[in-house]
Amino acid sequence: MTKIVYKDLSYQLIGAAYKVYNSLGFGLQEKYYQRAYEKELQKLSIPYKKELKVDLNYDGDKIGQYFLDFLIDDKIIIELKVVPRLRHVHIKQVLEYLKVLKKQLAILIFFTDEGVKYRRILNPNCSHESYPNNPE
Numbered sequence: 418m419t420k421i422v423y424k425d426l427s428y429q430l431i432g433a434a435y436k437v438y439n440s441l442g443f444g445l446q447e448k449y450y451q452r453a454y455e456k457e458l459q460k461l462s463i464p465y466k467k468e469l470k471v472d473l474n475y476d477g478d479k480i481g482q483y484f485l486d487f488l489i490d491d492k493i494i495i496e497l498k499v500v501p502r503l504r505h506v507h508i509k510q511v512l513e514y515l516k517v518l519k520k521q522l523a524i525l526i527f528f529t530d531e532g533v534k535y536r537r538i539l540n541p542n543c544s545h546e547s548y549p550n551n552p553e
Contacts (some may be wrong), residue, residue, distance in 0.1 A: 422522045422539065423493055426463075430495060431535055433457035434526045438533045447499045450528055451486055454497060464490050471517050485514050494523035501529055503536060515540035 421427070437453040451467075458465050466488045473481040487495040494514050498507060503525060511523040515538070523538045 422537075426490065426493060427522070427524060427537065429461060429463065430489060430493065430524060431526070431533075433461065434497075434528075434533050434535065438528055443528060443530045443532075445499070445528075447497060450499065451497055454487070454495075458487070458489070465495075466491075469518075471514050473513065474517075483510065483514065488518070488520075492520065492522070494518065494520055496523060496525050498525065498527040499529075500527050503527060503534070508536070508538060511538050512540070516542065519543070 433454060436457055437450055441450065441453055455465075455467060468484045468486065469488050471483045471485055472479045473483060485494055486497050489495055494511065496507070496511050496514070500507070507525055507527075511525055514520070515523050519540075521540050521543045523540075524535055525538060526533065526535045
């Protein structure tokens with residue numbers, strides 16, 4: 418049987434996105450969804466870091482940087498998007514975050530005119546067994 422990584426926390430995080438969408442609807446800029454999502458994290462007393470800097474390296478040299486939306490409880494990366502559908506570039510970006518931060522799970526949450534959609538993305542370089550602090 419496959420275990421779901423951080424099942425309970427993931428459920429709360431996705432639920433928070435639905436709450437934001439149900440309140441704000443579709444059509445706002447990403448920064449407003451991000452601000453509302455942060456309010457939900459605070460209400461739920463979920464620890465997080467916002468806009469964490471992630472360096473992009475090539476051949477050992479820094480060539481740029483990203484700012485991920487949220488790092489939740491030092492475990493889960495949350496990236497919010499306002500797009501009609503998920504693209505390869507979004508997944509590639511999140512995979513880079515997972516690799517650099519050595520985290521196991523990211524959740525891409527995107528707000529569309531059809532509602533909230535999400536994709537859980539696991540770090541292919543990390544196995545569930547290598548994370549003994551994951552009781553879920």
